[in-house]
Amino acid sequence: MMSSAEPAIAVTGLRVVRGAREVLHGLSFEVPKGQITGLLGPSGCGKTTLIRSIVGVQVVAGGEVTVLGRPAGSAELRRLIGYSTQNPAIYRDLSVMENLRYFAAVLGAPKTDPARVLEEVGLEGHANQLGGTLSGGQLSRASLAVSLLGAPQLLVLDEPTVGLDPVLRKELWELFQGLADRGVTILVSSHVMDEAARCQRLIMLREGDILADDSPEGLRARTDTADLEQAFLRLIEERQPA
Amino acid sequence: MITIATARRILAQLRNDPRTIALMVLVPSLIMILLYYVIDNEPVFAQWAPALLSIFPFLVMFLVTSIATLRERTSGTLERLMASPLRQLDLLLGYGLAFGAAAVLQVALALTVSLTWLGLDLRGELWALVLVALLNSLLGTALGLFCSAFARSEFQAVQFMPLVMIPQLLLGGIIVPRDQMATVLEWISNVLPMSYALEAMKLAVISGDLGSDFWRDIAVVAGSVVLALVLGAATLKRRTP
Numbered sequence: 001m002m003s004s005a006e007p008a009i010a011v012t013g014l015r016v017v018r019g020a021r022e023v024l025h026g027l028s029f030e031v032p033k034g035q036i037t038g039l040l041g042p043s044g045c046g047k048t049t050l051i052r053s054i055v056g057v058q059v060v061a062g063g064e065v066t067v068l069g070r071p072a073g074s075a076e077l078r079r080l081i082g083y084s085t086q087n088p089a090i091y092r093d094l095s096v097m098e099n100l101r102y103f104a105a106v107l108g109a110p111k112t113d114p115a116r117v118l119e120e121v122g123l124e125g126h127a128n129q130l131g132g133t134l135s136g137g138q139l140s141r142a143s144l145a146v147s148l149l150g151a152p153q154l155l156v157l158d159e160p161t162v163g164l165d166p167v168l169r170k171e172l173w174e175l176f177q178g179l180a181d182r183g184v185t186i187l188v189s190s191h192v193m194d195e196a197a198r199c200q201r202l203i204m205l206r207e208g209d210i211l212a213d214d215s216p217e218g219l220r221a222r223t224d225t226a227d228l229e230q231a232f233l234r235l236i237e238e239r240q241p242a
Numbered sequence: 243m244i245t246i247a248t249a250r251r252i253l254a255q256l257r258n259d260p261r262t263i264a265l266m267v268l269v270p271s272l273i274m275i276l277l278y279y280v281i282d283n284e285p286v287f288a289q290w291a292p293a294l295l296s297i298f299p300f301l302v303m304f305l306v307t308s309i310a311t312l313r314e315r316t317s318g319t320l321e322r323l324m325a326s327p328l329r330q331l332d333l334l335l336g337y338g339l340a341f342g343a344a345a346v347l348q349v350a351l352a353l354t355v356s357l358t359w360l361g362l363d364l365r366g367e368l369w370a371l372v373l374v375a376l377l378n379s380l381l382g383t384a385l386g387l388f389c390s391a392f393a394r395s396e397f398q399a400v401q402f403m404p405l406v407m408i409p410q411l412l413l414g415g416i417i418v419p420r421d422q423m424a425t426v427l428e429w430i431s432n433v434l435p436m437s438y439a440l441e442a443m444k445l446a447v448i449s450g451d452l453g454s455d456f457w458r459d460i461a462v463v464a465g466s467v468v469l470a471l472v473l474g475a476a477t478l479k480r481r482t483p
């Protein structure tokens with residue numbers, strides 16, 4: 001075990017250009033180990049781009065991203081990170097179980113893993129259903145299940161709870177908390193502020209800049225609001241030149 | 243290990259899609275039968291059969307592979323795989339193996355139909371014919387992988403087929419023998435892999451002369467497969483913009 005003081009993710013001066021525009025303008029922050037960190041911000045603010053940079057699939061223009069002590073994208077990291085893309089990355093012409101078996105083989109995960117993750121996301125009843133026939137919420141849970149295969153030390157989840165009913169969302173957040181309690185680091189993005197309260201730490205993003213990097217309590221106290229949506233607005237007002 | 247898992251996954255995808263299987267396995271045989279009755283002359287049919295037996299494995303594999311890999315790119319599964327321990331070559335060889343197996347079925351059926359029902363007289367060696375057909379299907383798979391990198395949609399991917407196919411057929415020596423073409427065209431013909439594939443197939447089926455010419459053709463086609471696979475691997479980037 002490495003010292004717990006060392007962050008799971010350390011980003012310094014990260015700049016990303018997509019198309020003709022700079023999408024991330026020199027971000028710096030750290031994600032502590034063994035906690036749930038929320039990456040929040042409106043659609044288009046750069047959450048997916050940042051997540052892709054951390055996972056090592058994004059071409060970056062500058063800055064450094066260190067994940068679990070190694071440069072992002074290192075070969076050794078590929079077994080240690082569970083990644084769930086924003087659009088469900090599931091083969092539509094394979095059943096849920098066939099999908100899980102394939103990705104388990106790619107990751108070298110135990111043979112018992114597909115059944116385990118299927119239960120964790122509550123899709124036991126759909127094991128033999130083709131990906132293409134799942135509903136939107138089921139599809140994103142199947143995609144989430146893939147990222148739980150193996151025993152990732154870091155879970156990077158891009159809007160995993162979009163389109164799910166409140167009961168399922170609550171169950172998934174309990175699952176995330178359970179994993180964090182066992183020492184797994186979780187970085188989860190969302191554009192819905194009411195999910196922020198479930199995180200131990202929040203990084204708020206707006207137009208490619210960090211608006212806030214704090215605990216939910218710290219944010220509420222600093223902005224003197226009870227609700228995080230209000231806190232977000234307050235922070236934007238503060239930034240605006242008077 | 244990951245290569246095998248990938249090949250099995252692709253075969254499972256095919257199994258779940260009976261229409262594509264039908265396209266791959268039945269269509270070449272059906273067209274052989276159609277051609278037989280259109281020509282209605284066994285010696286002439288025997289002249290055309292080797293060309294068809296070369297073209298179909300290539301054509302079908304090119305189409306199926308370019309669409310399948312394009313789907314991997316657009317559905318996000320490629321991004322997931324590029325973040326995983328899978329190496330580019332695992333994916334390429336996985337496709338090659340899976341579609342190669344499908345090609346064996348395809349060629350076996352087309353051959354059985356041709357040699358029995360259609361009375362095609364095979365003067366060469368069966369194994370030589372199968373070898374050429376398999377190489378052709380691998381060539382189609384490898385080029386399909388490569389071309390899919392330049393398509394943004396399935397519609398575009400399909401349009402690459404005539405682009406890749408028609409020059410190779412026109413210059414491949416089926417319509418006009420290669421040594422009777424204008425010099426420039428003959429040069430172009432000399433660098434297109436299909437020219438060698440067609441010649442090898444003709445040697446295997448009609449003359450049964452498996453001498454140095456045949457093996458040179460095989461080497462050129464096999465070399466082209468490797469080259470296309472390397473080019474295809476170069477288009478599979480872990481990091482994308």
Ligand SMILES: Nc1ncnc2c1ncn2[C@@H]1O[C@H](COP(=O)(O)OP(=O)(O)O)[C@@H](O)[C@H]1O
Binds near residue numbers: 023041047
């Ligand atoms: N492939 C791309 N090419 C060019 N621009 C892109 C591409 N993908 C995303 N963008 C732009 O980058 C910005 C950030 O996008 P993204 O990271 O997806 O935001 P979020 O995940 O927060 O919704 C947006 O303005 C979007 O239009």
Ligand SMILES: [Mg+2]
Binds near residue numbers: 044047048049086158
């Ligand atoms: Mg996004």
